[in-house]
Amino acid sequence: MTKTLYVPDHIANKMKNPSIDVKKDRKELEKLPSPVGWRILVLPFKAEKKTKGGVLLTDKTVEDSQLTASVALVLAVGPDAYQDKEKFPNGPWCKQGDWVVFGRYAGSRIKIEDGEVRLLNDDEILGTVDSPEDILTIM
Numbered sequence: 001m002t003k004t005l006y007v008p009d010h011i012a013n014k015m016k017n018p019s020i021d022v023k024k025d026r027k028e029l030e031k032l033p034s035p036v037g038w039r040i041l042v043l044p045f046k047a048e049k050k051t052k053g054g055v056l057l058t059d060k061t062v063e064d065s066q067l068t069a070s071v072a073l074v075l076a077v078g079p080d081a082y083q084d085k086e087k088f089p090n091g092p093w094c095k096q097g098d099w100v101v102f103g104r105y106a107g108s109r110i111k112i113e114d115g116e117v118r119l120l121n122d123d124e125i126l127g128t129v130d131s132p133e134d135i136l137t138i139m
Contacts, residue, residue: 033110035078038122042072042100042107045132046115070106071132072118074098081122093125101127101135 035041050056074096082092094100107120129135 038080039078041076044072
């Protein structure tokens with residue numbers, strides 16, 4: 001079984017750039033925690049710092065837009081997530097690679113370079129979306 005790891009753009013770009021030390025960057029990826037039990041590792045969406053028209057947004061505006069809708073990419077799912085048939089009779093609410101919505105204060109925050117990841121419990125997922133931009137443009 002092959003596992004796919006989704007990574008932040010700034011790390012993915014470094015890995016594509018031949019002048020970057022790929023071994024060093026891979027070590028950074030390995031530092032991400034593996035979710036255990038019923039937990040889910042997610043990478044919160046980071047809003048663009050520039051509008052489609054080219055207007056630069058302040059850090060405060062970007063931060064506020066991220067707080068209005070907590071949307072994240074599921075990086076990994078723990079082995080016991082969604083295994084409780086009484087709690088989840090219809091099966092898993094999300095899987096690796098899905099964009100999910102969760103409560104603003106849900107989960108444990110873990111700082112990484114240029115952002116954070118969160119460890120959420122499986123029942124803290126509120127919904128799934130096709131794209132994080134869909135949620136941010138509604139609000």
